[in-house]
Amino acid sequence: MRFYLLIFFLSFSGIFRAIGQETIDYSISFPNAVHHEAEIEITVNRVPSGPLTFRMSRSSPGRYATHEFGKNVYGVKAIDGKGNPVPVTQVQGDIYRIDKHDGSARISYTIYGNHVDGTYLAIDESHAHMNMPATFMWFPAMTNRPVRIRFNDLEKYKWKVATQLKPGGANIFTAPDLQYFMDSPVELSDFKIATWQDVNPGGRRQTIRLSSHGTADDQKVIDDYAGMVAKVVEEQKAVFGELPLFDNGEYTFLQDVNPDNNGDGMEHRNSTVITNSGFKIAGNQEAMLSTFSHEFFHAWNVERIRPKSLEPFDFSHANMSSDLWFAEGFTQYYGNLILKRAGYRTDKQYLAVLSGILNGILNAPGPGRFPVTHMSRYAVFVDAGVSVDQNNYANTFASYYTYGAAVALGLDLRLRSEFKLSLDDYMKAVWTVHGKTEIPYTVSDLQNVLAKLTSTSFAADFFKKYIEGTDKNDYSELLKKAGLRLRKAAPGKPVIGPLRFTLVSYTGKNRVANPTVKGSPIYEAGIDIGDYILKIGDDNLLGNIDIDQLISRYKPGQRVPVTFEHKGIIKTADLIIQEDNTLEVVALENATLQQLQFRNNWLSSKIKQ
Ligand SMILES: [Zn+2]
Structure with a gap:
């Protein structure tokens, strides 16, 4: 009897897997955007029997270190399919569990986020800038299920939606599974947008969009800047001979420009988040392009030319990679x-x-x-x-x-x-x-x-x-x-570092602020980060000092006594002055035609006119 039941159960759950269309529904609202909070609900049906575990991520696609996204989650609650509250146990910092349910559950929680970059969540009245692993919990037992998400309060804040997620009705977007959902950042704001078309060899048309959220630039600036980005895209396309085939035929640059932002770029399969710290694009176009160029190259190299070590992406801790x-x-x-x-x-x-x-x-x-x-x-x-x-x-x-x-x-x-x-x-x-x-x-x-x-x-x-x-x-x-030519940038210049000082104002002493580097004069003299250098040669190092100028009177190879303080103990040693080994690449003035041709083949545009 038991045996029979087991077989029945296995085939029954097999049917569910084969159908596999039971969607997980997310909903996010912003009743307290001014204080950086969002309310999230997740509805799931046909929950496998037994305890239901759900969790926040500890890593994010495109980022290679572990992050504790669970710290900004609180007020976690659950109800069953009939609307009755069910107890939630916090099993670990970022892992929660419901022990009893009736096959359906609605999870709700509050999340806080106030950090604009490619990794975290940022909410205020101007936007909700969402990296999904920093925002949404998920069910480890149901990662293959399709995802549907509804964005609420868009009219209230006059927000639109920019994302690589697929539109699926009014304010609703979809993803085929958890991996894609987590890889799809979302910008809700009153952004400006510029759109252009690319035609691949073979005639396939694809749409590339630049959504830019900021305050200071008018539409003409965005359009002109999109033209510059389009040229970078074309130059990269010339390397590979074609653009990747983007899902839904679309690629989106999700740009956010604000003085409070952290400068960052985060690539995804069909989009990239680019955050710039500054007031506006105008005047900063060429500097900003470096992140655009790097991130779009990832559309080939990392998103599709993919290291095995990053597959499948593990949201519970960072994937380690030698690649x-x-x-x-x-x-x-x-x-x-x-x-x-x-x-x-x-x-x-x-x-x-x-x-x-x-x-x-x-x-x-x-x-x-x-x-x-x-x-x-x-x-x-x-x-x-x-x-x-x-x-x-x-x-x-x-x-x-x-x-x-x-x-x-x-x-x-x-x-x-x-x-x-x-x-x-x-x-x-x-x-x-x-x-x-x-x-x-x-x-x-x-x-x-x-x-x-x-x-x-x-x-x-x-x-x-x-x-x-x-x-x-x-x-x-x-x-x-x-x-x-690769040559020394400052031949003959005497140095003792890398060395940076922090002046301790109440003692006037200069504290070594950087980790000292093996092989450098101060490292070899036994000086460590946190030590105070008190005297070099005849010079007392009190108050504001220009260390480069002080060292400039010595010659590379010269031995100079140094007095320093290490954890309250005064020590002396010798500094053996070194020559600055900083390198620079410069153009030869009398380069041959052959050399110039080589350089031109390497550095000139590959776009066929
Ligand atoms: Zn990168």
């Missing part, structure tokens, strides 16, 4: 390169970008010790992850954005000089094999694609040395091919 040097670093490289190709960066500005990348990896201890794959894995701690204790990143870490961009630069210049190919060819090949097909990749897949394009030995050597190892490409030689 962010490619997903983010190569995107970072192209974000800047595309702006140069599209004419939004001067030669000088672009060379400054290259200088920054190379200083970040050739002059920092981290990249000498650990490979890009290692740095990628630390994203779970560093990507806007918050903790209060000190870390040793100054000596062990380098951003996978910068480090990955340096690998991209090295690979691009080597493909150009050794194979008459370019990184564009490689990106297109990865797009064909892993992007269009949406077959997630591993590091060895990336190596295989490179091997097919070049040779097995080149790809094996490149990945062994520069991806899994800590070798660095010979950037000086590679840049020379483009008529560029």
Whole structure:
């Protein structure tokens, strides 16, 4: 009898799974927007028997660290299908449970949010700027169910809806499942909008929208700015030969401009959130474009050319990935390169970008010790992850954005000089094999694609040395091919740091404010963050001091006594002055025609007129 019942139950639940159309209904209202609160209701029917667990997320698509979204949730209540209250147990900080229900439940709670960026929730009378994992609870047992959401109070605040969610009736939008719902940020506000069409090879038309919420720009500014964004989109399309096929044929830039905003960009499958801290777009167009360029490149690289390590996205904690040097670093490289190709960066500005990348990896201890794959894995701690204790990143870490961009630069210049190919060819090949097909990749897949394009030995050597190892490409030689020179920016300049001071006003002492960097004179003298440097040579360091000027009287290699205070103990040591090793990339004045051609092939527009 029991056995029989079990079989019956299994086949019955199997039918439900096959139908699979039982939608989860969300509803959000804003009775107290001025104080940043929203009221959320979630209605679910045909709940599997047994306790019903629901929870807030601890991670968010596009963000790689863990976040405690559960902290801003309170007043969690539930009723059953007949409207009777049922007890809710808070099992963990962000996990709740109902032990008894009649197959239906309506969950309600209040949420607070006052942080405008791509990760969190922000509500006030001007807008509801929603990142879904920061806003909505979900049911771990029912993540495959379709989602429907109703936005209330739109008329009250004169808000419209901008999102990649699919319209499904008056103020109602839908998603096929939880993964898509969570990946679909929403801006409710009286935004301005500009729309344009793109035609892919083969004739498919797609709509690209820029919704911009801010106060100070008129429609003409938005329209003109959309024209600039469209040019960036075209230049990126030229790399891959086509735009991705967006779901519903639409892609949306969700921009928010306000002085109180946190500057951020957060990519999603068919949209991106871009938040700018400032009063308006007008006058800031070219600076703002860098986030647009980076995030839109993600429409290919990360949203469709997808690392296996990010699939499926785990909302209970951050997915760890060894691949962010490619997903983010190569995107970072192209974000800047595309702006140069599209004419939004001067030669000088672009060379400054290259200088920054190379200083970040050739002059920092981290990249000498650990490979890009290692740095990628630390994203779970560093990507806007918050903790209060000190870390040793100054000596062990380098951003996978910068480090990955340096690998991209090295690979691009080597493909150009050794194979008459370019990184564009490689990106297109990865797009064909892993992007269009949406077959997630591993590091060895990336190596295989490179091997097919070049040779097995080149790809094996490149990945062994520069991806899994800590070798660095010979950037000086590679840049020379483009008529560029990598050189010291301030030869002969004496330095003892990196060193920043905080002046403690009531003692007049200067406290070391930054973690000291291995190999630098102050680190090797035993000076640590938090120490007070009291005397260098004959100079007492009291009150406001210009440390660069003070050091300028010494020569690199010179030994100078230093007195410092460490946790109340006065110590002395010697500083061995070093030469400033900051690098810069400059154009050769007498570059050959061949060098200029190489540079032009690399940096000029790829849009076919
Ligand atoms: Zn990115």
